[in-house]
Amino acid sequence: MVRPRHPTSRQPAARADRDRLGAPVPRARTGRAYGGPDQSHGETQRSRPIAGTEYEPDLTFAVTAHDSPTGPVLECSGELDLDVAPLLRTALGEAFATRPAHLVLDLNGVTFMDSTGLDVLIRAHLEAARTGTALRLARPSQSVTRILKLTGTDQVLLTDLDLSAARPAG
Structure with a gap:
């Protein structure tokens, strides 16, 4: 057992994982990256899960594919962020796999987009250039x-204010 250090003593201080009386100090298992201090032991709590921890993302995003006379139309709605970007990546991958001449991404229903969503759009633009597909962003929300x-990507990504060229077939 490690004894507590007296202020005038030359003994080594107690280990950091023990309190003043030598009892083990419970530590937050979640690390120190996010949140404020835990008042009981000076540790910080995380408000986000640790990498590798299973959790339910808030899936408030949907991608609906439609056929049109000019090619596929992917209609997006909800919040496009880190948790749901793989949904759009998968839908775009499936659309590009058919090698369409034109691909329309309808962004009218997107209520929020972070840098991850922007990354998906830029990568889609690069893939479209590689495959010879004309990619258009239709009706982007505010x-x-x-x-x-x-970000200046409005100068690179082609946008249309309507869907007149990409009306669903049938």
């Missing part, structure tokens, strides 16, 4: 338009 303008 939040999407804002991030495109702030």
Whole structure:
């Protein structure tokens, strides 16, 4: 047992994982990356899960594929962020696999988009250039338009304000 150090003593201090009386100090298992201090032991709590921890993402995003006379139309709705970006990546991958001449990404229903969503759009643009597909962003919402303008990608990604060229077939 490690004894507590007296202020005038030359003995080594107690180990950091023990309290003043030598009892084990419980530590937060979640690390120190996020959140504020835990008042009981000076540790910090995380408000986000640790990598590798299973959790339920808030899936507030949907991609619906439609056929049109000019090619596939992917209609997006909800919040496009880190948790749901793989859904859009998968839908885009399946659309590009058919080698369409035109691909329309309808972003009218996107209520929020972070840098991960922007990354998906840029990678889709690069894939379209590689495969010879004409990619168009149709009816981008105000939040999407804002991030495109702030980053200057509105000058690179082609956008249309309507879906007249990509009406669903049938």
